[in-house]
Amino acid sequence: MSENTKDNILEFFVTAANKHDFELDISLLVHGAIVTGTLISATEYFENMSQSFEDGSDISQKVSQQLSEAGESADSGNQQEVNFIHLKNTKIYCGDSKPTPSKGEILWRGKLEEVDSFFLGRIAEPKSKSKNNDK
Template sequence: MSSEAKDSILEFFVQAANKHDFTLDVTLNVKGSVISGTLVSAKDYFDALSENFEDGSDVAQRLSEELVKAGETVEENSNTEANFIHLKNTKVYCGDSKPTPSKGKILWRGKLSEVDGFFLGKISESKNSSK
């Protein structure tokens, strides 16, 4: 089996996000970790990432501009196959512990070929969970 094999259904969702500004709550299994968040377009991912650098030094502002350009390039090439998946409000679970990072609006990018499985919906932490 090729290491570049991708789930065609998940790739379809990613292309819908990239082409039609479609979002979807999804949870991924990636090499033993569980990644849960909201699927967004590559352009939205790069735009949100660029905001982290907007008000910084000259170098930070240049990074922000380059990230916006990267998002525009991806949007222009949205008819090509998708190789990466982008999530916002992401939580990463490794083992039976609290998610890492557990606070903040975390952006996540991963290779579609590395995703072992997925299900629709996000994992939500209940405030009163007991073990």
């Protein structure tokens, strides 16, 4: 059984996102599923996650605080090794079916070493044909 390794080029993109707020539309093959979205920094990921818990109960607010602190830690630049990739506006395709989730702005976090391959660009569902097909 071979040991999982990270793709150096993908790791470079993730490092650029984390250090320079670089965003990139990307699609990943992860264990047979295609994960497509926009690469974002770990800091942006944790900030967005934190905001989704802010207005809830005391427990939700505690979770929000913990996520915010994780974002600050990611932003501190002390990380020498990149282990996770973060996407926003994520869709996951398994086979020929519609993506999961099909609606909403979804954040996704995955292990960099679990990505089998990638390509630049996002997969988008075809736009529905307009009723005016004069051309």
